[in-house]
Amino acid sequence: MLFWHNQPEPYHQHSTASYIRDALAPFLKHEEERHATENGAKWSPFQYVLCAATSPAVKQQEETLTYLNQGQSYEIRMLNRKLVEYTDISSKYVKSIVRVVFHDRRLQYTEHQQLEGWRWNRPGDRILDVDTPLSVGVVEPRAHPLQLNTIEFLWDPVKNASVFIQVNCISTEFTPRKHGGEKGVPFRIQIDTFTQNEHGEYLEHMHSSSCQVKVFKPKGADRKLKTDREKIDKKSHQDREKYQSSHETTMLTECSPWPDAPNLGSTNDTPSPHLVPSSSPQDTQLWLQLHRFSPYCRLFSRFSGADLLKMSREDLIQICGPSDGIRLFNTIKGRCIQPRLTIYVCQQQARNQPQTKPGGGEVYHALYLEDLTLGDLSEKIALLYSVTPQQISHIYRQGPTGIHILVSDEVREGRGQSSDEGYSVSTDYYLIFKHLVSSYIVCMHI
Numbered sequence: 001m002l003f004w005h006n007q008p009e010p011y012h013q014h015s016t017a018s019y020i021r022d023a024l025a026p027f028l029k030h031e032e033e034r035h036a037t038e039n040g041a042k043w044s045p046f047q048y049v050l051c052a053a054t055s056p057a058v059k060q061q062e063e064t065l066t067y068l069n070q071g072q073s074y075e076i077r078m079l080n081r082k083l084v085e086y087t088d089i090s091s092k093y094v095k096s097i098v099r100v101v102f103h104d105r106r107l108q109y110t111e112h113q114q115l116e117g118w119r120w121n122r123p124g125d126r127i128l129d130v131d132t133p134l135s136v137g138v139v140e141p142r143a144h145p146l147q148l149n150t151i152e153f154l155w156d157p158v159k160n161a162s163v164f165i166q167v168n169c170i171s172t173e174f175t176p177r178k179h180g181g182e183k184g185v186p187f188r189i190q191i192d193t194f195t196q197n198e199h200g201e202y203l204e205h206m207h208s209s210s211c212q213v214k215v216f217k218p219k220g221a222d223r224k225l226k227t228d229r230e231k232i233d234k235k236s237h238q239d240r241e242k243y244q245s246s247h248e249t250t251m252l253t254e255c256s257p258w259p260d261a262p263n264l265g266s267t268n269d270t271p272s273p274h275l276v277p278s279s280s281p282q283d284t285q286l287w288l289q290l291h292r293f294s295p296y297c298r299l300f301s302r303f304s305g306a307d308l309l310k311m312s313r314e315d316l317i318q319i320c321g322p323s324d325g326i327r328l329f330n331t332i333k334g335r336c337i338q339p340r341l342t343i344y345v346c347q348q349q350a351r352n353q354p355q356t357k358p359g360g361g362e363v364y365h366a367l368y369l370e371d372l373t374l375g376d377l378s379e380k381i382a383l384l385y386s387v388t389p390q391q392i393s394h395i396y397r398q399g400p401t402g403i404h405i406l407v408s409d410e411v412r413e414g415r416g417q418s419s420d421e422g423y424s425v426s427t428d429y430y431l432i433f434k435h436l437v438s439s440y441i442v443c444m445h446i
Helices: 026-042 111-121 220-233 281-290 305-309 313-320 322-333 374-384 409-413
Strands: 046-050 065-069 073-080 094-102 128-130 138-143 150-155 161-167 187-196 202-216 341-347 365-369 392-398 404-406 428-435 439-445
Touching (some): 046 187, 046 202, 094 111, 128 150, 150 161, 281 305, 365 374, 374 392
Antiparallel strands (some): 046 073, 094 187, 128 161, 138 150, 187 202, 392 428
């Protein structure tokens, strides 16, 4: 991956190339430097800096990891590296949206349910807050009452700004409880910046960047950072060279916009879910962003689909490291996932409505679940009935006795353990999902 060095203040006085961390394979270093020089003018002038130290226990080709204390205020500096050249903004301010989201793909699929569970256990609390008294150059900061993990504000890119944030959840709150001492899940702090369109709305996407963090109980981040440093100091000089140096600040790296972020860009240029030899370098860039390989977009900026498909598993591991290299190789090959469960559904007709099929029969649609999770089920139902997963607030199962059972991942895993409640195979049951404006009753057959 590409990483950023932290630099002494003032950050915007340094050249863009000085931010790039030396994390490439030796035979690619000069090529990347040449591309950086040629494409430097196309880079966004924005740079976001989280004032928290990075962990030294991270290997060279992995993404940086930063430890935070729960509830502590941390500064994020909003910098514009091209103050003089930046003249393409029609309005005085830009709008930035800050989110705390899950890093693991497994939790991203069930993010809505995870956040709802956190809200239930911590009524009145927020995952992300803005510390307004400490913030500088920030206009109209606000936290959305329904989006606990999101804040937004306006700022003047000519003057730069600093916003102080507080993360109130800890990483272990989203870890399945076992015997204690569980490993916390990593989060991402992502910032999306927009400018005004011709209608005065902040919808024109300009820049997005993010970093990986873990949140501990108060003072836990300091203890963890100290432990990591002591562990690295005990290693030999040769082994220490395999790890990144710890820096006092964290540079957020450029990434693709958050999926639900407003973007008035073209919607017709959706990249194919599969990479093909005829894919142009531009299509390859879109494909990399779609599959969350944005840190490698500059590295593969001149690669066509045919170039990327020719690379072996070993080539990608050498360039991207073991974790991302294997994931990129598997994604390129488009390995198909066999559905674990197939459900046939139909919407129950009202008594005064005509039958949808001649002859009085009902029409069923097949839902293929790759994961037996509530998130996967919600996505498939939303796609079938043309709603968004966020519009489905709850899903209930109505058994033969008429009781309503709130569907969760645990209930889905318990299917088949209680045949008298409609869990057995080849059993009809009713599933009710609550839309924001109405309810649907769907007859389902497993």
